[in-house]
Amino acid sequence: MARSSSGIVAGLTAAAIAAVGFLGYQASATAPAHPPQAAAQEPAPAASPAAAGKQDPAKPVAVPEGSGTGVRVVYSVGQKRVWLVGDAAQQQLKTFVVVPSTVHPKPGTYLVGSRSGSVTGSDGVPIEHVVRFATQEGVAVGFSARVDGSTPEPDPNKKTGGIRMSRADGDAMWAFATISSKVVVVP
Numbered sequence: 001m002a003r004s005s006s007g008i009v010a011g012l013t014a015a016a017i018a019a020v021g022f023l024g025y026q027a028s029a030t031a032p033a034h035p036p037q038a039a040a041q042e043p044a045p046a047a048s049p050a051a052a053g054k055q056d057p058a059k060p061v062a063v064p065e066g067s068g069t070g071v072r073v074v075y076s077v078g079q080k081r082v083w084l085v086g087d088a089a090q091q092q093l094k095t096f097v098v099v100p101s102t103v104h105p106k107p108g109t110y111l112v113g114s115r116s117g118s119v120t121g122s123d124g125v126p127i128e129h130v131v132r133f134a135t136q137e138g139v140a141v142g143f144s145a146r147v148d149g150s151t152p153e154p155d156p157n158k159k160t161g162g163i164r165m166s167r168a169d170g171d172a173m174w175a176f177a178t179i180s181s182k183v184v185v186v187p
Contacts, residue, residue, distance in 0.1 A: 061095050064186045068109065072182040073133075073143075073173070075163065077104050082143070082165070084176045094172050098143070099151045099164040105134040105141045105185045112181045115174070118147070122160045128167070129174035133183040136161070143177070145170025 063083045067074040074083040080100055084093045116130040122139070125146055132142035141161035151164050165173065177183070 063095075067184045067186050068182070070182070072184050073177050074184050074186065075105075075143075076186050077107075078187050082163075082169075082173070084172060093176065094169070096165060096169040096172075098169075099153060101139075101141065101160045101162050101164075102154050102156055103136050103139045103141060103159050103161050105136050107185050107187050110134050110183045110185065112177050112179055112183060114142075115177075115179065121146075121162050123154065123158060123162065127162065127164075129170040130162075131173055131177045133177075134161075134185075143170070143173050 061079075061081065061083075063074055063085055064076055064079075067083075067085075070085075071087060072085050074085060075081075075098075077100060080097055081095060082098050083095045086093045110133040112131055112133050114132045116132075118126065118128045119130055121127040121144065126148075127144040127146055130142055130144040132140050134141040137159060139159050139161040141163070143163045143165060145165050145167045147167075149167050151166060154160050154162070154164075
């Protein structure tokens with residue numbers, strides 16, 4: 001009997017190793033060939049001529065007060081902007097404008113719960129580097145970039161949770177915001 005038990009254990013061990021290998025392969029198939037590094041802070045261009053008068057593009061946009069401390073993603077719904085903050089000294093690794101979804105997360109602190117290398121968005125458009133952190137009104141909310149690189153305004157008649165950004169900014173978000181990373185939403 002001991003002989004058959006050891007055969008069962010060996011078989012189960014081999015099956016577990018094969019399953020882990022398969023999942024590793026599946027994960028690597030959806031990951032970028034060379035994971036991007038978060039880029040250094042660079043001034044973002046003004047979103048519109050009206051916004052140009054409010055912010056000098058030569059000056060970095062400060063992380064909003066009340067957005068917490070430590071390593072985190074800060075998303076301001078009102079400013080339509082994201083900050084990737086590297087440490088307690090408020091080191092900004094990058095900041096950029098985004099196009100908000102039609103469903104907005106409530107202000108608060110969230111954790112990245114899931115990520116997908118590439119999927120079809122709720123609006124039917126192929127997207128990449130999806131970083132989900134909240135559910136609001138039954139809709140998953142997260143950051144993503146359209147594969148075609150465009151950032152149009154979402155259809156106001158549809159409930160969508162995709163906060164869209166350029167592909168380069170999506171690469172930076174993907175490299176920065178891993179599972180359980182903190183996301184702070186401010187008004």
